[in-house]
Amino acid sequence: QQQVKQSPQSLIVQKGGISIINCAYENTAFDYFPWYQQFPGKGPALLIAIRPDVSEKKEGRFTISFNKSAKQFSLHIMDSQPGDSATYFCAASRNSGGSNYKLTFGKGTLLTVNP
């Protein structure tokens, strides 16, 4: 049973465009939702994360939108750049009260930004 579903599997956008990646989760005990960026040959690196007490978090060109009732969250990359070309993973974990901090990952989205 996949607990975090991510779409699309791949995405191609033009430089300057908006990239949108969506995730949906099933386990209502999840309370921490990070997005990781992974370049070829490297380990994943945290891009931005959100907790369910807010509906949106923005850091520079990256924004997470969170819909608790729908159990969905999404990553928006504004003004996408060729250097953003990477694989993006959404994830979820439980980090509070008897938690285990174990990350459950989506299947990843390969983003290509054309110059």
Place this chain on the structure above:
Amino acid sequence: SAVISQKPSRDICQRGTSLTIQCQVDSQVTMMFWYRQQPGQSLTLIATANQGSEATYESGFVIDKFPISRPNLTFSTLTVSNMSPEDSSIYLCSVFPTGNSWSEQFFGPGTRLTVL
């Protein structure tokens, strides 16, 4: 933050042999995790390795196949035993630094394993 190094960075091994992967962290961390990333796939948690206790394995992973050691707060090893080509993957360690429950989980660069 935490800086993580893994050894080896990559290896090619023969079927039936074993490989031990090392994970070194530049600071003391309570929680450490081992993940597997099969080619072009997502990350799957193998086990949680906390210092001073036995590793906790996820469904589908067993200690005989993936023994883990955690001798101190900065080091861990994962052994992939009796390897088969299906074990060809990237193996990553990650750490959850001691303290803030909402702090970042950091990943190492991974060990790329190919089994022939």
